[in-house]
Amino acid sequence: MITAKNLTKRFGKLVALDSVNLEIDKGVTLILGPNGGGKSTFLNLCVGLYRPSKGEIKVLGENPWSNDRLRKKIGVSFDPPALPRHRSGGEWLRYLAEFKGLDDSEVNEAAKLFSASGYLDRKIGEYSAGMLKRISLAQAFLGSPELVLLDEPLANLDLKGIKEVAGILKELAEEGTNMVVISHIWRPLVEFSDRVVVIAAGRVVLEGTPNEVIPNIEEI
Numbered sequence: 001m002i003t004a005k006n007l008t009k010r011f012g013k014l015v016a017l018d019s020v021n022l023e024i025d026k027g028v029t030l031i032l033g034p035n036g037g038g039k040s041t042f043l044n045l046c047v048g049l050y051r052p053s054k055g056e057i058k059v060l061g062e063n064p065w066s067n068d069r070l071r072k073k074i075g076v077s078f079d080p081p082a083l084p085r086h087r088s089g090g091e092w093l094r095y096l097a098e099f100k101g102l103d104d105s106e107v108n109e110a111a112k113l114f115s116a117s118g119y120l121d122r123k124i125g126e127y128s129a130g131m132l133k134r135i136s137l138a139q140a141f142l143g144s145p146e147l148v149l150l151d152e153p154l155a156n157l158d159l160k161g162i163k164e165v166a167g168i169l170k171e172l173a174e175e176g177t178n179m180v181v182i183s184h185i186w187r188p189l190v191e192f193s194d195r196v197v198v199i200a201a202g203r204v205v206l207e208g209t210p211n212e213v214i215p216n217i218e219e220i
């Protein structure tokens with residue numbers, strides 16, 4: 001699904017990702033690692049918001065940089081969610097549905113999935129952090145994309161919400177949704193993850209099945 005070859009991203013003198021070679025297959029891949037390690041930078045390169053400084057990245061066989069055709073095929077939830085404050089959640093999801101060539105009914109389905117239907121008419125700027133997260137998750141799964149990338153899907157949710165959303169992600173995984181998930185709250189997600197990748201200081205430092213990787217992450 002995703003191939004990175006010598007993928008490097010610099011911000012001025014800072015090397016956020018340093019010659020990363022990584023192959024992400026179908027299924028669920030969990031990306032872990034310390035703050036500032038380069039995880040979100042990797043996600044931003046995957047969705048074409050950043051352009052590599054060196055090396056290359058291919059997502060579903062395409063170069064993601066400024067690639068609207070690819071953006072229509074994938075779903076993404078950022079952290080913090082980057083959503084327009086003066087629009088309602090419903091307006092934003094309908095705008096995205098139109099961009100992706102989807103029917104409006106998909107908006108209701110995605111909102112229902114994350115229990116966000118009750119506030120689709122309210123302005124995003126009025127949402128609590130948890131409500132914002134649910135709309136952002138609905139955005140990611142809108143129209144059942146081939147690949148969904150999630151940055152901290154469990155952040156800002158209360159304990160009940162964490163359990164609920166982890167359960168939904170598990171069901172979607174079992175139905176065959178391909179996901180790349182960055183999460184500091186990894187315990188509820190690891191049981192249904194196929195692979196775990198640890199990125200620290202701009203490099204992939206561990207990679208394998210959960211059984212191979214999790215026992216070795218104490219120091220992260």
Ligand SMILES: Nc1ncnc2c1ncn2[C@@H]1O[C@H](COP(=O)(O)OP(=O)(O)OP(=O)(O)O)[C@@H](O)[C@H]1O
Nearest residue numbers: 011014015016033034035036037038039040041042
């Ligand atoms: N747009 C940017 N401009 C300048 N520096 C950036 C930018 N985005 C990220 N960085 C830097 O790149 C490094 C990696 O950041 P990144 O957000 O990818 O880490 P992360 O692993 O997602 O961290 P966290 O777990 O805290 O979310 C950090 O040193 C960060 O300050």
